[in-house]
Amino acid sequence: MSAGWHAELSGWYNSKAIYDITTVQPGGALSMGVKKEVVKKKGSISLDVADLFWIDFFLHTDVYLNSYSPSRKVTLSFSYRFGKVISQSGIAPEEVNRVQK
Known part of the structure; x- marks a missing residue:
């Protein structure tokens, strides 16, 4: 991808399960997200889109109840880092210089 862009694709699958009087149907999902760095890499x-193809669901049946919960979510977010940038080692450059003196 071009500079400042990041992408992620993930998925999962669970097979059918039976717990005492409850049967949980098989389900899975495919999710995707993209991120763009802005404001001189400080923001x-x-x-993000969870359950891209609307295939994940929580469906279980027991002798008393059938329930269904949809799972698609779309999230748009903005993050901004305030203050000084800390190096990859986790120590601010000012602290490294102070200790070395």
Whole structure:
């Protein structure tokens, strides 16, 4: 991808399960997200879609109840890092210089 862009694709699957009087049907999902760094790499804008193809659901049946919960979610977020940037080692450059003196 071009500079400042990041993408992620993930998925999962669970097979049918039976717990005492409850049967949980098989289910799975495919999710995707993209992120763009902005404001001199101090901020980012992200768009995430959970259950891209609307195939994940929580469906279980027992002798008393059938329930269904849809799972698709779309999230748009903005993050901004305030303050000084800390190096990859987790120590601010000012602290490294102070200790070395």
